[in-house]
Amino acid sequence: MATIVKRPSGKWQATVRKDGQSRSMSFHKRADATKWARETELSADRGLLTPALSVGASEMTLGEVLRKYRDDVTSEKRCADNESYAINGFLRKCSQLANKKVNKLRSADFVHYRDQRIKSMKAATVVRELGWLQHALDVACDDWGQNLPQGNPVKPVRRPKIDNRRERRLQEGEWQALLNAVNQSRSPLMKPLLTLALATGMRRGELLSMQWRHVDLERRTVFLPQTKNGRARTVPLSPNAVAVLMDLPRADDRCLPLSGNSVRLAFERLRQRAGVIDLTFHDLRHEAVSRFVESGLSLAQVQMISGHRDLRMLMRYTHLQTDDIVAKLAAVGLD
Structure with missing residues (x-):
């Protein structure tokens, strides 16, 4: 059975599943995705959708995806330093989640991650982290041949409410104290x-x-x-x-x-x-x-x-x- 969905990147992802096996490919045009899906379905009916074709594209772990994302995508962003630092921190502190295969990830994994992070981090920080996690998996699916059977597991995770309003002004003596300390x-x-x-x-x-x-x-x-x-x-x-x-x-x-x-x-x-x-x-x-x-x-x-x-x-x-x-x-x- 073939499904065709439009990814956040604008590409069309076609997925063909048969007898527990699947194969995915992304295209810029829906017509190309539809054509590929028909041809792949015919191959599947003839028994040519081999296990090697279906699982090979889904062998990356989340950690491998994030390292590639950090080096290939984050490095081109204006916020490269901060995001790379955050990704490296995730890889150090969340090794159990990072070692999971991307096709085994579920939304519950990231709900648990969100709930743990919000105990010690500001809501805006947690929202940013969920953002690059979601984008990394989108890129892995669209450009690196990864297969997410149930869609991007980060997308449905509810984001914490952000309240960035601050009224903090420098109080008497604070600026001089900072200058003295910075010396x-x-x-x-x-x-x-x-x-x-x-x-x-x-x-x-x-x-x-x-x-x-x-x-x-x-x-x-x-x-x-x-x-x-x-x-x-x-x-x-x-x-x-x-x-x-x-x-x-x-x-x-x-x-x-x-x-x-x-x-x-x-x-x-x-x-x-x-x-x-x-x-x-x-x-x-x-x-x-x-x-x-x-x-x-x-x-x-x-x-x-x-x-x-x-x-x-x-x-x-x-x-x-x-x-x-x-x-x-x-x-x-x-x-």
């Missing part, structure tokens, strides 16, 4: 990185990908050809940001030649040394954008600096200090 850091680039994060409101990935050829110190701008939302933008630089950039060495094409993971680990260490609780690197972007608004810039001007695609997203970052609003209301004499 003890083994990386001389952490202090300029933190200072630029607060001065520009740029994302961590944007700061780490910033190249000298895109920096114009005379015009006090930096051009970002690639950003999280896919839109290039030019970021204006404050005098403080220009001063930091002028003091940086130019031995590399990048202004801050650090990896995302090394920054994550270094920030966690210095945060603990500074005694600052519940602060993430991304909170510095939140703080910067809020300060832009508090300084009197319009939301449209802040949007140009921060790169938010619409004002609704920008409003999530502009939690103005209540005391400032009270002072302004008193100044204008509103009853």
